[in-house]
Amino acid sequence: xxxxxNIKNALLSAQNISVxxxxxxILNDVSISVGAGDLKVLIGPSGAGKSTFLQCINQLxxxxxxxxxxxxxxxxxxxxxxxxxxxxxxxxxxxxxNLFDHLTAVENISLALRKVRxxxxxxxxxxxxxxLNRVGLANRAGLYPAQLSGGQKQxxxxxxxxxxxxxxxxxxxxxxxxxPELVGEVLAVINDLAAHGMPMIMATHQMDFVRSLATEVxxxxxxSIIEQDKPHVLLASTSKSRTLDFxxxxxxxxxxAEHSPEITCTANSNT
Amino acid sequence: xxxxxxxxxxxxxxxxxxFITLYLVIGALFIGFIIGxxxxxxxxxxxxxxxxxxxxxxxxxRGVPILxxxxxxxxxxxNLISINLDVxxxxxxxxGLASSAxxxxxxxxxxxxxxxxxxxxxxxxxxxxxxxxxxIILPQALRLSIPxxxxxYSILLxxxxxxxxLGAPDIMxxxxxxxxxxxxxxPLYITAAFLYFLITLAGVRLLRYLERRFAIAGYTLSA
Numbered sequence: 001x002x003x004x005x006n007i008k009n010a011l012l013s014a015q016n017i018s019v020x021x022x023x024x025x026i027l028n029d030v031s032i033s034v035g036a037g038d039l040k041v042l043i044g045p046s047g048a049g050k051s052t053f054l055q056c057i058n059q060l061x062x063x064x065x066x067x068x069x070x071x072x073x074x075x076x077x078x079x080x081x082x083x084x085x086x087x088x089x090x091x092x093x094x095x096x097x098n099l100f101d102h103l104t105a106v107e108n109i110s111l112a113l114r115k116v117r118x119x120x121x122x123x124x125x126x127x128x129x130x131x132l133n134r135v136g137l138a139n140r141a142g143l144y145p146a147q148l149s150g151g152q153k154q155x156x157x158x159x160x161x162x163x164x165x166x167x168x169x170x171x172x173x174x175x176x177x178x179x180p181e182l183v184g185e186v187l188a189v190i191n192d193l194a195a196h197g198m199p200m201i202m203a204t205h206q207m208d209f210v211r212s213l214a215t216e217v218x219x220x221x222x223x224s225i226i227e228q229d230k231p232h233v234l235l236a237s238t239s240k241s242r243t244l245d246f247x248x249x250x251x252x253x254x255x256x257a258e259h260s261p262e263i264t265c266t267a268n269s270n271t
Numbered sequence: 272x273x274x275x276x277x278x279x280x281x282x283x284x285x286x287x288x289x290f291i292t293l294y295l296v297i298g299a300l301f302i303g304f305i306i307g308x309x310x311x312x313x314x315x316x317x318x319x320x321x322x323x324x325x326x327x328x329x330x331x332x333r334g335v336p337i338l339x340x341x342x343x344x345x346x347x348x349x350n351l352i353s354i355n356l357d358v359x360x361x362x363x364x365x366x367g368l369a370s371s372a373x374x375x376x377x378x379x380x381x382x383x384x385x386x387x388x389x390x391x392x393x394x395x396x397x398x399x400x401x402x403x404x405x406x407i408i409l410p411q412a413l414r415l416s417i418p419x420x421x422x423x424y425s426i427l428l429x430x431x432x433x434x435x436x437l438g439a440p441d442i443m444x445x446x447x448x449x450x451x452x453x454x455x456x457x458p459l460y461i462t463a464a465f466l467y468f469l470i471t472l473a474g475v476r477l478l479r480y481l482e483r484r485f486a487i488a489g490y491t492l493s494a
Contacts, residue, residue, distance in 0.1 A: 088397030091395070094395075096388060098389050101389070112398055147489040161396070164396060164397065
């Protein structure tokens with residue numbers, strides 16, 4: 001009963017998702033719901049299934065079992081129109097940006113507005129410029145992805161997702177592929193979105209960010225969610241949670257990195 | 272002296288042959304493109320059966336000598352189904368079919384070199400696969416295909432000389448005809464070789480220009 005209420009009240013809900021690849025169980029009966037103003041964070045070691053889980057939520061990866069609900073309506077995953085409807089309403093940010101290399105920043109954003117929303121070229125470009133402005137890149141509109149820095153690329157990717165007016169945003173380690181000095185500009189944009197109440201599900205290891213903004217932390221390991229609670233509970237220094245253990249390891253790694261610059265790269269990527 | 276006069280006298284006749292040669296090459300490249308591109312898309316994104324059918328097609332046209340294909344279609348298949356087309360058109364179609372097999376593999380390679388994440392990003396924005404392929408994958412893949420295409424152009428140009436065997440009045444056939452009448456074999460064949468050389472150069476230069484013209488700013492594959 002509580003579960004049903006959860007689904008009804010949530011903007012987006014993924015229930016009992018399982019995925020097998022070959023005979024390996026990648027995701028084992030995982031569920032998540034987001035409502036207005038939620039920022040749910042997935043953490044866990046690499047290979048835990050965070051990225052797979054996120055891509056199952058908008059069905060970029062097909063699931064073996066489980067269901068997705070958008071505003072209480074169950075999505076028919078066998079129906080292409082229904083999938084497109086789901087994806088239009090759920091924005092996605094990828095770890096490696098996935099910008100369209102042959103289009104300028106503004107065209108990257110306007111493409112889907114024209115193809116999916118059927119906006120005219122001028123309207124789509126106007127909207128795209130507004131979104132670029134919002135992520136602080138108004139003066140980069142005419143540049144191609146190869147001419148942008150990693151942080152700028154990720155901000156264009158965020159603008160591209162926002163232009164579709166998503167109800168929920170999925171972010172798959174949006175800062176992991178960035179040089180350390182570029183992480184801040186992307187987090188600032190995400191901060192701003194959170195402040196405006198954009199519901200998000202995010203895989204990240206930026207623990208300061210998690211502590212201050214997450215409404216719930218889900219710790220994943222080997223395809224299952226093994227801990228799930230508010231960040232101040234899981235990350236309390238007295239807590240015996242697996243999450244705290246994992247995060248203190250991340251912290252140690254960072255301290256080691258600060259003392260030996262040559263291994264900075266290892267510590268910051270994909271940890 | 273006599274040699275130069277012979278060559279000059281027959282030059283207009285041989286040069287007329289270069290129109291036939293160009294017709295064969297441009298026509299075959301066009302047919303090859305129209306058939307080859309869908310084949311490549313089918314081979315990358317199609318179902319198992321589609322992929323199998325396309326590999327059989329490619330295997331056949333790449334596995335049989337062009338000369339044999341020309342005879343097979345001109346004296347065999349077109350004869351059997353009583354389609355009467357002139358030699359140049361038949362040659363053009365056959366070269367085009369053979370080229371489609373080669374071109375499909377050029378396009379397949381470049382389609383597969385576009386990161387899969389971009390197709391995912393298109394899907395994640397709510398675009399259908401056919402929209403994503405048309406407006407994201409193909410514009411990039413076709414740019415990457417130009418170098419391979421310039422290879423195909425120069426090979427096809429020289430393969431077109433085989434149509435001489437069917438009697439298509441191209442550069443090769445006309446040169447041979449004049450040479451066997453005037454016995455000026457060496458200078459005439461050198462002239463013909465020079466013509467082929469010039470046409471190759473012009474085409475390759477044009478494609479190189481297109482490659483630069485459509486290059487994406489700041490984008491190199493190695494970056």
